[in-house]
Amino acid sequence: MKFYFALWLAKILGVAINLVSRDRGTNLPGEKALAIDPSFVKHFKNIDYSKVIFITGTNGKSSTTNLVDHILKENGKKIISNIEGANLLSGIATILAKESTLTGKLKADYFVFETDERYLPLVYAQLPAENMLITNLQKDQVQRNGDPDFIYRKLKEVINPQMTLILNNEEPRSRSFEESSLRSVYYGVERHDESFNKGIDYPTQACLKCHHDMVFDYYNVDSIGAFHCDFCGYASETIPEYQVNDINFKEKTFKLKGVDYNMPYDLPFMFYNYAGALAICQEICDISPQKAAKAFNNFKNIGGRFEVLKYKDKTIKYMRIKQENPDTLQSALNIMAFDKQEKMVALGLYTLVDFIPHYANTFYAFDCDFKPLIDSKVERYLCFSEHVSYDTANRLIYEGVDKEDITIMDSDNIKEIFAEIDKAETNNIYLITWISTFEKMKKFIEGGQN
Amino acid sequence: MATTLKIGWLFPNTFNLHGDRGNILAIKAEGLRRGYKVEVFQINLETKDFDPMDYDFIFCPPGEIVHFKAVIEFLKPHNEALMTFIENRPMLVTGTSIGIFGEEIHRNDNSSIKGLGIVNLEVYESHVVYGDDLYYHCQYNGNKMEIIGNQIQMMHVEIQEESPFGGLIYGYGNTGNTKFEGARSGKGIFTNTLGPLLVCNPWLTEEIINLIEVNKGLPVWEEKRDNTLELNSLKTKVALIEKKETRLIKISER
Numbered sequence: 091m092k093f094y095f096a097l098w099l100a101k102i103l104g105v106a107i108n109l110v111s112r113d114r115g116t117n118l119p120g121e122k123a124l125a126i127d128p129s130f131v132k133h134f135k136n137i138d139y140s141k142v143i144f145i146t147g148t149n150g151k152s153s154t155t156n157l158v159d160h161i162l163k164e165n166g167k168k169i170i171s172n173i174e175g176a177n178l179l180s181g182i183a184t185i186l187a188k189e190s191t192l193t194g195k196l197k198a199d200y201f202v203f204e205t206d207e208r209y210l211p212l213v214y215a216q217l218p219a220e221n222m223l224i225t226n227l228q229k230d231q232v233q234r235n236g237d238p239d240f241i242y243r244k245l246k247e248v249i250n251p252q253m254t255l256i257l258n259n260e261e262p263r264s265r266s267f268e269e270s271s272l273r274s275v276y277y278g279v280e281r282h283d284e285s286f287n288k289g290i291d292y293p294t295q296a297c298l299k300c301h302h303d304m305v306f307d308y309y310n311v312d313s314i315g316a317f318h319c320d321f322c323g324y325a326s327e328t329i330p331e332y333q334v335n336d337i338n339f340k341e342k343t344f345k346l347k348g349v350d351y352n353m354p355y356d357l358p359f360m361f362y363n364y365a366g367a368l369a370i371c372q373e374i375c376d377i378s379p380q381k382a383a384k385a386f387n388n389f390k391n392i393g394g395r396f397e398v399l400k401y402k403d404k405t406i407k408y409m410r411i412k413q414e415n416p417d418t419l420q421s422a423l424n425i426m427a428f429d430k431q432e433k434m435v436a437l438g439l440y441t442l443v444d445f446i447p448h449y450a451n452t453f454y455a456f457d458c459d460f461k462p463l464i465d466s467k468v469e470r471y472l473c474f475s476e477h478v479s480y481d482t483a484n485r486l487i488y489e490g491v492d493k494e495d496i497t498i499m500d501s502d503n504i505k506e507i508f509a510e511i512d513k514a515e516t517n518n519i520y521l522i523t524w525i526s527t528f529e530k531m532k533k534f535i536e537g538g539q540n
Numbered sequence: 541m542a543t544t545l546k547i548g549w550l551f552p553n554t555f556n557l558h559g560d561r562g563n564i565l566a567i568k569a570e571g572l573r574r575g576y577k578v579e580v581f582q583i584n585l586e587t588k589d590f591d592p593m594d595y596d597f598i599f600c601p602p603g604e605i606v607h608f609k610a611v612i613e614f615l616k617p618h619n620e621a622l623m624t625f626i627e628n629r630p631m632l633v634t635g636t637s638i639g640i641f642g643e644e645i646h647r648n649d650n651s652s653i654k655g656l657g658i659v660n661l662e663v664y665e666s667h668v669v670y671g672d673d674l675y676y677h678c679q680y681n682g683n684k685m686e687i688i689g690n691q692i693q694m695m696h697v698e699i700q701e702e703s704p705f706g707g708l709i710y711g712y713g714n715t716g717n718t719k720f721e722g723a724r725s726g727k728g729i730f731t732n733t734l735g736p737l738l739v740c741n742p743w744l745t746e747e748i749i750n751l752i753e754v755n756k757g758l759p760v761w762e763e764k765r766d767n768t769l770e771l772n773s774l775k776t777k778v779a780l781i782e783k784k785e786t787r788l789i790k791i792s793e794r
Contacts, residue, residue, distance in 0.1 A: 233671030236694045237557050239604040293556035301610035302585050303553040447786045449673045450777045451690045453735025456559030477780040480773035488565050500776050
């Protein structure tokens with residue numbers, strides 16, 4: 091009976107929240123339902139766990155989930171998914187409550203859920219998915235997650251031989267889960283024009299199997315690329331089963347299993363999401379690459395990391411990074427470095443304000459290689475954001491930037507940021523800052539300051 | 541011909557969590573500023589003939605505990621040499637790697653790993669992670685200074701009879717319940733301060749190089765580094781600490 095009360099409350103709350111704002115409340119109904127029935131998710135009916143897919147990992151889980159959802163829907167499948175990104179147990183509870191009948195029955199061809207890697211055991215305890223894609227396990231949110239092994243152990247608690255795993259071939263931690271499952275499928279990306287190497291003083295990582303040093307032949311995305319361990323032989327496959335290849339940045343196309351695809355986003359980290367999504371569609375949902383290909387023509391990613399603003403005669407290219415996550419910062423640096431035009435770089439690494447205590451951590455910037463950016467015609471740097479601007483500037487100085495080429499602004503004042511942008515001779519402005527400052531800048535422009 | 545400073549960087553690939561290579565950049569930059577040639581040697585599990593005494597400074601960054609056994613096995617034959625090393629030469633060990641040099645690492649699954657026993661401390665892996673700013677005063681090479689940095693606490697450090705490296709002004713430190721930060725044994729620094737500690741606190745970097753100069757019989761460099769940028773950074777981060785909400789026990793109540 092508890093379940094029904096919880097379900098009906100969640101439904102009522104869902105409708106009420108939807109009336110106030112369609113963008114809000116993706117967690118609240120589920121939270122309240124779980125307070126009434128702690129096993130709420132477990133009690134839904136008609137869920138075939140062989141049709142449940144979890145998509146987890148550090149980076150790329152939202153985009154991959156969105157793309158899988160899109161491909162399957164374009165192919166006429168009924169999908170229940172958390173594409174709004176509420177990826178904790180309460181978010182999944184909210185979606186299930188919304189999609190179920192009044193008696194908790196569900197009807198879908200597949201259930202596709204982005205799941206937070208840290209809370210995966212809690213979700214799995216109530217929803218034992220038989221399929222899981224692991225995008226990558228990287229350094230991320232150290233204030234919560236400590237180190238990648240902390241998360242690795244969380245995933246280990248859940249993964250079992252009955253699961254089908256879809257694994258990133260070129261990310262050593264993810265790939266190593268192959269040992270725990272009877273069926274693993276690998277996806278990856280061929281070396282492409284924006285693949286890169288880092289200097290010898292940039293550490294790699296230890297082999298998961300023998301603790302010796304891992305060697306990356308190249309990176310397609312920071313910390314992801316063809317790897318091998320000389321000591322024990324652990325290595326990525328040369329050609330994984332689902333490999334994005336023949337990437338053409340100019341034509342915005344790629345191939346996988348001989349099929350041609352339009353490339354909706356030509357950002358290197360997206361290539362892995364394409365390959366992973368196509369592997370899920372074929373291996374779990376029986377949608378062939380041919381059938382999936384047409385869905386790439388009209389895919390729009392929700393909450394992407396790249397936006398362009400027009401400000402006076404300038405173009406501001408905003409790149410959202412994840413804090414405490416060197417891989418997303420490195421991707422942003424690479425994008426700037428590949429642009430050989432004169433540019434101004436406004437770098438607003440910022441204080442961590444996820445939860446109490448807030449703190450001033452920018453140390454992940456020392457994992458990133460700034461050299462290619464510095465060699466790519468930067469007219470001027472602006473290091474802004476309260477409490478961390480000096481450290482950000484120091485990172486640049488240690489990479490060889492002259493102090494005189496950096497403006498340091500210990501502030502997040504929008505007007506001051508725009509005043510510095512105004513001073514730039516170039517119209518080509520790159521901006522890295524947190525979403526809140528960016529939104530304020532966007533409003534400033536929309537408010538007629540343009 | 542310029543004098544060469546030799547830096548030993550322990551397990552850079554195995555232990556690589558928080559932008560720790562910044563410390564190598566800082567020590568190298570300060571050495572170069574003083575006109576020395578600076579050579580950095582990466583020591584990994586395959587390094588043959590490792591001898592700590594070949595180096596003027598050794599840095600061991602923090603790492604995942606899963607790799608500790610392999611590293612301890614590698615370092616065990618060099619225990620005596622490492623003890624001799626820290627009697628006079630500077631060594632910096634940060635974060636979780638403190639445990640390697642201590643007596644024992646107690647894991648949260650109730651297993652334990654025997655450490656090198658170079659410093660008299662034990663570490664206890666936590667079930668939760670705690671991340672925050674870290675601010676303390678300390679003394680190194682005879683000079684008092686303030687250190688600012690970050691801490692991602694994954695284990696408690698019980699320093700037994702060892703001297704703490706610092707006295708907390710703000711932060712979690714060794715256990716969250718004491719005023720102690722890290723440990724110091726001889727010239728060895730064992731600290732919870734992560735990431736580019738020597739970048740953010742060049743006054744400590746200067747003292748490390750001063751000590752190397754003394755050890756090598758070189759005149760101590762007189763011309764001070766311009767630390768204006770780092771002092772401004774310290775000031776603004778202290779301002780954050782002073783205004784932020786915290787659930788830590790007040791230092792005065794520890």
